[in-house]
Amino acid sequence: MKIAEIVNVRRRLAPGLWRFQLAGGRISHIEEVEQTSTKPRLADGTIDAAGGFLTPSLVDAHVHLDLAHSIELVPPNKSGTLREAIELWSHAKPQITAENTRDRARRAILAEVSFGTGILRSHVDVSSAAELRLCEGVLAAREATRDICKLLLTAFPQDGLIRDPGAVEFMRSAMKSGVDLVGGIPHIERTPQDGHRHLELVFDLAAEFDANVDVHVDETDDPGSMFTEQLAALTIERGWQGRVTASHVCALSSYDDVYAARVIDLLREAQIMVVTNPGVNLHLQGRYDGYPKRRGLTRIRQLIDAGITCGAGQDCIRDVFYPFGRGQMLEQVFLLAHAEHMTSPERLEQAMQMVCCEAGKVLGLGHHRPEPQAPANLAVWSVESIPDLIAERPRPLAVLHAGRLVTGTLHGDDSNDR
Numbered sequence: 001m002k003i004a005e006i007v008n009v010r011r012r013l014a015p016g017l018w019r020f021q022l023a024g025g026r027i028s029h030i031e032e033v034e035q036t037s038t039k040p041r042l043a044d045g046t047i048d049a050a051g052g053f054l055t056p057s058l059v060d061a062h063v064h065l066d067l068a069h070s071i072e073l074v075p076p077n078k079s080g081t082l083r084e085a086i087e088l089w090s091h092a093k094p095q096i097t098a099e100n101t102r103d104r105a106r107r108a109i110l111a112e113v114s115f116g117t118g119i120l121r122s123h124v125d126v127s128s129a130a131e132l133r134l135c136e137g138v139l140a141a142r143e144a145t146r147d148i149c150k151l152l153l154t155a156f157p158q159d160g161l162i163r164d165p166g167a168v169e170f171m172r173s174a175m176k177s178g179v180d181l182v183g184g185i186p187h188i189e190r191t192p193q194d195g196h197r198h199l200e201l202v203f204d205l206a207a208e209f210d211a212n213v214d215v216h217v218d219e220t221d222d223p224g225s226m227f228t229e230q231l232a233a234l235t236i237e238r239g240w241q242g243r244v245t246a247s248h249v250c251a252l253s254s255y256d257d258v259y260a261a262r263v264i265d266l267l268r269e270a271q272i273m274v275v276t277n278p279g280v281n282l283h284l285q286g287r288y289d290g291y292p293k294r295r296g297l298t299r300i301r302q303l304i305d306a307g308i309t310c311g312a313g314q315d316c317i318r319d320v321f322y323p324f325g326r327g328q329m330l331e332q333v334f335l336l337a338h339a340e341h342m343t344s345p346e347r348l349e350q351a352m353q354m355v356c357c358e359a360g361k362v363l364g365l366g367h368h369r370p371e372p373q374a375p376a377n378l379a380v381w382s383v384e385s386i387p388d389l390i391a392e393r394p395r396p397l398a399v400l401h402a403g404r405l406v407t408g409t410l411h412g413d414d415s416n417d418r
Helices: 082-095 098-114 133-144 167-176 192-209 227-237 257-269 278-284 300-305 329-339 345-353 357-362 386-392
Strands: 005-011 014-023 026-033 041-043 046-056 058-063 117-125 150-156 181-184 213-217 244-248 273-276 310-312 378-381 398-401 404-407
Touching: 005 378, 014 046, 046 058, 046 386, 058 098, 058 310, 058 329, 058 357, 098 117, 098 133, 098 398, 098 404, 117 133, 117 213, 117 357, 117 398, 133 150, 150 167, 167 192, 181 192, 192 213, 192 227, 213 227, 227 244, 227 257, 257 300, 273 300, 273 357, 278 329, 300 310, 310 329, 310 357, 329 345, 329 386, 345 357, 345 386
Parallel strands: 005 046, 058 117, 117 150, 150 181, 181 213, 213 244, 244 273, 273 310
Antiparallel strands: 005 014, 014 026, 041 046, 046 378, 378 398, 398 404
16 A cells, blocks of 8 residues: 555654655655644555554664474574584485575565565575575575565675685576675684685685675684774775775674774774674573673774674574574664663664664665655654653554555554455
8 A cells, every 4th residue: 555644743853743645656745733633544545553653663783584383394503503503404405496485585574564574685595515506495585475575695605705615606696586685794704814705705706796794703702803804994995995895893892902992993994894693692602601791793883983884683583593583673673772771872873774774784785764855765653752762662653665655563444455
């Protein structure tokens, strides 16, 4: 159903109630209103939010849809470590079909949208063991859900590019088939030298396809893993500033403060964006620690304070890497607020923006804010503020994609016309 306007809605950093008028899949006009209502309602293409809160549709900046809901296809991860998860997945993925992957990925996408997510970036395994089957499955799921969300894909060489040299050609084929970004995972290689060569190959592919880059980097507690610094240096060397995302960056929390400050300065100089995955990083990291145990996340508050754009991701949904996860990005904000002590009003705002406006910058959306002329990718909630939204984590009243109502709990006179 096309929505013409949203009325009696609250918005970020603006007191009072507002009317959003929509046309051509975009926000055409915003004005303050005085009338109030007591019950949310949908009628004649109008959403009456009755004092509810409006956000851009949420952004999942890092997810693995090819892995989603695969937990029953892989033996249990008894240690709970990243190392065992990668090994178990490597043995399982040669038997997984494109059709199975499509169905699991579509299931995960529908769940994410039902929780208010409208924009996703998924990594897809294109190792020699996976070939292009998982990629084909997620591409098919993207096509099946194109009317309800935007999905960007990253070719991800899970087993390395030096350890698995055949992955380079599968990466190239994936890019030709419609994948958007070039991914990497340098710390999976056997030596630091191989890890550096891995990053060089990533940038070679990025230049070949004029593509942005999103690299799993230093997803470890090991302070000796220093590929984030190399990633930033290569970004500057190759002229890819503003086009690179560093995902996870867990080792940054294990560096001494002096070296960490150096790396953060270099990330800023390279205009690299950072994505953390609170639930999965909390679950996987610190597995080799006694007490005290490290939290596993990167230094989000320091990165934000340094002016670095940061986003958050679900990462995994019911798979060998993470037995939980359901694609609700508000849960990731909730976990982030705990793990990074982001509970002051200012910090809560920053945490929320990591799945809204700032995450939109990470994904290159440019204008993912509820402002005139912006795409009408929106979510309406039955709360009055961001603190309430994080505390209660409700399902949205309505989720709009390009001005169309695609899901939500709101029902009204014409709610069946979808």
